[in-house]
Amino acid sequence: MKRFSIETQPVPCLTRRQFMRGALGGMLAGTFIPMLENCTRRNRHAEAFIARVGSYEADIASVVLSGLRELKVGVEEIRGKRILLKPNLIEPHRGAEHINTHPLVLRGIAEALLQMGARNILVAEGTGHNRDTLLVMEESGLGEVLREDRIPFLDLNYETSYSVKNAGGHTRISTFTLPLALRQADWIVSVAKMKTHHWAGVTLSMKNLFGVMPGIYYGFPKNLFHWEGIDKSILDITATVRPHFAIVDGIVGMEGDGPIMGEPRKAGVLVMGRNLPAVDATSARIMGIDPCKIAYLAAASGWLGTIRETDIHQRGEAIASVRTDFALVEKIEAQRGLRLA
Amino acid sequence: METILKASLAGGTRRNRERTVRVRNPITREILEAVRSRGLDSGGISMLPGEGCRPDATAWAVLALTAARFDSRDDGLIESSRSRLAAGQQKDGRISISASNPEAFWPTPLAVLAWGGSPEHAAAQSRAVNFLLSISGKHWDKVSDSPLAHDTSLRGWSWTEETHSWVEPTSMALLALKATGHGNHERVTEGVRMLLDRQLPSGGWNYGNTFVYGRELHPQPDMTGAALTALVGLVQEKQLKRSLEYLKERVSRLHTPRSLGWAVLGLGAWQSRPKNSDGWIMDCVKRQERYGTYDTTLLSLLLLAWMADQGFAFLHPADKGKL
Numbered sequence: 001m002k003r004f005s006i007e008t009q010p011v012p013c014l015t016r017r018q019f020m021r022g023a024l025g026g027m028l029a030g031t032f033i034p035m036l037e038n039c040t041r042r043n044r045h046a047e048a049f050i051a052r053v054g055s056y057e058a059d060i061a062s063v064v065l066s067g068l069r070e071l072k073v074g075v076e077e078i079r080g081k082r083i084l085l086k087p088n089l090i091e092p093h094r095g096a097e098h099i100n101t102h103p104l105v106l107r108g109i110a111e112a113l114l115q116m117g118a119r120n121i122l123v124a125e126g127t128g129h130n131r132d133t134l135l136v137m138e139e140s141g142l143g144e145v146l147r148e149d150r151i152p153f154l155d156l157n158y159e160t161s162y163s164v165k166n167a168g169g170h171t172r173i174s175t176f177t178l179p180l181a182l183r184q185a186d187w188i189v190s191v192a193k194m195k196t197h198h199w200a201g202v203t204l205s206m207k208n209l210f211g212v213m214p215g216i217y218y219g220f221p222k223n224l225f226h227w228e229g230i231d232k233s234i235l236d237i238t239a240t241v242r243p244h245f246a247i248v249d250g251i252v253g254m255e256g257d258g259p260i261m262g263e264p265r266k267a268g269v270l271v272m273g274r275n276l277p278a279v280d281a282t283s284a285r286i287m288g289i290d291p292c293k294i295a296y297l298a299a300a301s302g303w304l305g306t307i308r309e310t311d312i313h314q315r316g317e318a319i320a321s322v323r324t325d326f327a328l329v330e331k332i333e334a335q336r337g338l339r340l341a
Numbered sequence: 342m343e344t345i346l347k348a349s350l351a352g353g354t355r356r357n358r359e360r361t362v363r364v365r366n367p368i369t370r371e372i373l374e375a376v377r378s379r380g381l382d383s384g385g386i387s388m389l390p391g392e393g394c395r396p397d398a399t400a401w402a403v404l405a406l407t408a409a410r411f412d413s414r415d416d417g418l419i420e421s422s423r424s425r426l427a428a429g430q431q432k433d434g435r436i437s438i439s440a441s442n443p444e445a446f447w448p449t450p451l452a453v454l455a456w457g458g459s460p461e462h463a464a465a466q467s468r469a470v471n472f473l474l475s476i477s478g479k480h481w482d483k484v485s486d487s488p489l490a491h492d493t494s495l496r497g498w499s500w501t502e503e504t505h506s507w508v509e510p511t512s513m514a515l516l517a518l519k520a521t522g523h524g525n526h527e528r529v530t531e532g533v534r535m536l537l538d539r540q541l542p543s544g545g546w547n548y549g550n551t552f553v554y555g556r557e558l559h560p561q562p563d564m565t566g567a568a569l570t571a572l573v574g575l576v577q578e579k580q581l582k583r584s585l586e587y588l589k590e591r592v593s594r595l596h597t598p599r600s601l602g603w604a605v606l607g608l609g610a611w612q613s614r615p616k617n618s619d620g621w622i623m624d625c626v627k628r629q630e631r632y633g634t635y636d637t638t639l640l641s642l643l644l645l646a647w648m649a650d651q652g653f654a655f656l657h658p659a660d661k662g663k664l
Contacts, residue, residue: 129548132563134597216438217445219500220548261556332554
C-alpha cells in the first residue's frame, strides 16, 4: 500500500509564509488570495467515491464494499492486515446521531473489511473534551455495537506512545507523541463525521485526526494545537499520521455551530477515498462549502493531495445530485464567506 | 459541653466502625489486590498489569492505599511509591507524565497529595507546591466580542505548559494547595474565582468552556464532581446550588468508573452522598467484565469514592478544620 509521503510529493503550493498569511491574516482580512491561487494550480489527481445512503439502517457494509471496489482497494491490499478505524467521538448523547460517527457506520466498515480478509479490526479514539471515554462509548451506543460485534476499542488518550518527528513543519512542534497503536496498524482509516466547525470551518477526515493525539500529553482539550493554530496543526498531524483511507459519515451530519452545538442535517451520503484532502474537498462541496476557502484544505492541496475539483475523479454519485447546503453561521468567523457559488 | 463531647466521640466511634466495615468489604479487597499487583519492583505503580511506572497511576494508588489503610501491610508499597514519585521530580518541582514530555506537568498536584503525611517526602512536596504556585498558563484580558464567554484573564492551572487553564487541573491544584495549608494563598483565591466563572449557568462544569458563540455547552459529571470536591471550604454551598442539583439528578444514570467515582466524591464533599452510592460502586467494579480491566486511576478513584463520605477531606484529617 502506497502511503502519501511528503518526500515524494510535489513542492507545496504554499510556502510557510504564504500559508500563515492566508490562514491568519488573509482570513481575518476576508481575502483568500494565496488559497485561491492554490486552488487553481494543477495538483496530483485523486479519486473520491460518493454513495447515497438513506439511513443508518441501510446495508452499509455493501456500500463500503462497492466504494472500495470503485477505488481499486483490492482484497490483496486488505487481506491479513491490522486495521485501525478512527471515528469522531465527542459527546455522550444517546440519540444525538449528528455529533459522533454513527456506530452502525463503523459496524458496516468493519464488516466490509473483514469480508475482504482483514486480520483484525480495532476502533481507536482519544476524545477531545471528555476524559471519560467509557461514558461516551456507552451513551453514544458505540459500546453496545462493538461488544455485539466483538470489536476491540482502544482509548488513544491513555495509550502507550512513541515520539516521531513532525512531518509537516507548520507548527513549532518538532516531535509528536503518538499512540503506539498507530505504528502497529497496517491500515488506518479516518472515519469522520460531516460537520461544520466553529474554529476550522468544517471538520472532516483531516480534522478528525486531532483525536489520535493522546490527552495525557496534550490535555483535555488538546489546547496546545489551538495555540499552535488549528489549521497548521491539522496539516502537521495529517502529514505525520498519514492515514491510508478516509470515510466521511454524511448520512446525518451537523450544520451551524458545529462540532457539538449545531443542528442535524441529513445529507444521505458516505464519502470515501484514499486521499484525505480530496475526500474532504468533495465532502465540503456536498455541504455547499467551497474547500478552497477552508485554510487547511487549501494549504494541503498540492502537498498532501488535491482539492481541485477537476483533479478529483468523482465516482458513484455526482456532487450536484447529492449537494445539501449545510447552514453556516454568519457571526462565526471561520464560517463566513464559505458558501460555494 | 460534656454532651457535645460525648456526641462527637460517639460520632467518631461510629465513623471508625463504618470505616472498618468498608475496609473489610470484598470490594475493597478486590481493588486493593489489583492495585498491589501493579506495584513494581523498581518502585512505583503501573497503570495496567505488565506496564511500566506511571506517575499518575502511582499517585492515585498511594491515595487509595492510604484511604483504605487498615494495618501496616501496604506501608512499604506506599513509601516506595512516594519515593519513586520523588525520584522523577524535576529541578523546578514539577512531576511530568514522562521524562520526555516535561511540558505535561498535570500529575504535579497528584504527587503533592500522595506525599501528604510523609515527613520523608516533605521537601519534595514543598518543591512541588512552589512549582504550582509559580506556574500559570496562558491568560489574556477578556475581550468584549470574544466568542468565549468566560473570563480569560483568571488564572487557574493548565494540563500542559503554555496553554490555558482548565477545570480538572485547576481542581486538582486547589486540592493539593488546600491539603498543604495554602488555602488562603492568592493563587487559590484566583483559582476559585476561575472555577466559579467556568461554572455553567444551568449547573455543572465541563472541561472548561461555558459558552462559545453564545451557546451554553453541556456539563460533564466527572468534571463537575472534581470541581465540587475542590471547592469545599472555599465557597458557600449556595454558590454551587445548580451544580449540586445537576449532579444529584445525573448520578443515578452513571455506570462508568470515572464519572461515577468523581460524582460520588463531589456530592459526598457537600454532605450529599447518594444513599445508593455503595451499590452503584459495587456494580461499577463488576462492570470490568463488560468494559475490561480498569486502569489504576479508575480503580483508585472508585476506592476513594467507596471509602470517603466527605470527598478528599479524610486523607488529611488534620487539615479538616482548615479546609
